[in-house]
C-alpha cells in the first residue's frame with residue numbers, strides 16, 4: 001500500500017521549498033515529537049478500519065486513489081498552507097489554480113472560461129445553479145430522476161423550484177418527458193448529467209440542446225463523475241454525441257477528486273461566459289489589497305479554500321496532461337474496458353443478471369431470485385459474503401420497474417429492488433475482472 005519512494009520524494013521537494021526562505025532569520029516552531037508519535041500510533045491504528053479502497057478488489061463505491069504526485073504535492077503545500085481566497089495568502093497557488101481551470105476548460109473546448117476549484121461537486125453545482133437562478137429568476141430547475149440527489153436539495157437551499165424528469169431504459173433523461181416539462185414555459189435551467197452517479201448513464205445532451213433552440217433555457221452539465229471521459233476513445237456513439245455537445249452548454253461541473261486522481265476536496269465549476277463573474281460582485285474589507293489581478297475569492301461563493309488542492313491538481317496536470325491520446329486518457333479507456341468485460345462476464349453467469357450495458361465504468365447487476373424482494377435480500381447476502389472473501393462491492397436501490405426492463409423474469413413484489421453495483425475506476429482493474437467474477441460467483445453460490 002505504501003511505497004517508501006513517495007516519502008523520499010516528499011523530503012527532497014520540501015528541501016527545495018525550504019530554500020525559498022533561506023534569507024530569513026532561523027525560526028522553527030517546536031513540538032513534542034514523542035507525544036506526537038504516541039498520538040500518531042493511535043491514529044494509524046484507528047485508520048486500519050477502512051475498506052482497501054486502493055486495491056483492485058475494492059470494486060464498490062466511486063472511490064479512486066489519488067496519484068502519488070497529487071499526494072506528494074498536496075503534502076508539500078501543507079508546509080505553506082496557502083489559502084486560495086486572495087492572492088496575499090496564495091501567491092503561488094492561486095495562479096496555479098487559474099492554470100488548472102484553463103486546462104479543464106480546454107478539455108471542453110473553452111479558451112477562457114470563468115471558474116475555480118471548489119470543495120467538491122456539490123459546492124460547484126450549487127454555484128452553477130445559483131448563477132442560473134440569478135439569470136432566470138422565478139423559473140424552475142429540472143434534472144432527470146437519476147440526477148445526483150443534491151440538485152433537488154441545492155434548489156431548495158436557493159429557493160428555486162425544482163422538478164425531476166423521467167428517464168429512459170438506459171437511465172438517461174427522456175427527452176419526450178423533458179419536452180412536456182418545457183411546454184409549461186416555466187423552466188429556466190436544464191441540468192444534463194454527463195455520467196449519473198448510480199448507473200453511469202449519459203443524458204442526451206445533443207438532443208437537449210436542440211430543444212434549447214425551440215424553448216430557450218440555460219443548460220448546466222453536471223459532469224462531476226463523467227466529465228473526464230470526454231478524453232476516452234471507447235465511448236459508445238450516443239454518449240460520444242453528448243460529450244461532443246459539451247462546448248455549447250452554459251456551465252460545467254467536473255470533480256478532479258472523482259476521476260482526476262485528486263484527494264478529496266477538489267471539485268470545479270466552469271462558466272462559458274466570463275461575464276457571469278459580475279454576479280459575484282462583493283467587497284471584502286480585509287483581503288483584496290496586494291494585487292489588481294483577479295483574486296479567486298472575488299468569483300467564488302466560498303471564502304477560504306485550500307491552495308493545496310490546486311497545487312496537487314497542477315502537479316498532476318504537469319505529469320499527466322488531461323489530453324486526448326495521453327497516458328491519463330488511456331487510463332480512462334482501461335476503466336471502460338474493465339466495466340464492459342465484467343458486464344459481459346455476468347451475462348454468462350447463473351448467479352446474476354447484469355442490467356444495462358455500462359456507458360462508462362459502472363456495472364449494476366441483480367442477484368438472481370424469483371421476486372424483487374428475494375433479489376434484494378440476495379444482493380445483501382452477496383455483498384456480505386463477497387466482503388468475507390475480500391471483494392468489496394456497493395449496493396443500489398432502483399425502481400423495480402426499471403430493473404424489470406432489464407431483468408423481466410423478476411416478479412415485482414416491492415417498489416424498489418436492491419441491486420449490486422461496482423465502479424471499476426482503477427485502470428488496473430482491467431486485469432482483475434476474471435478474479436472479481438470468480439469471487440462474485442463463489443459469493444453467490
Ligand SMILES: *Cc1c(COP(=O)(O)O)cnc(C)c1O
Nearest residue numbers: 120121122148197222224225255
Ligand atoms: C459525486 C457527484 C456529485 C456530488 O459531488 P461531491 O464531490 O460528492 O460533492 C454531483 N453530481 C454527480 C453526477 C456526482 O457524481
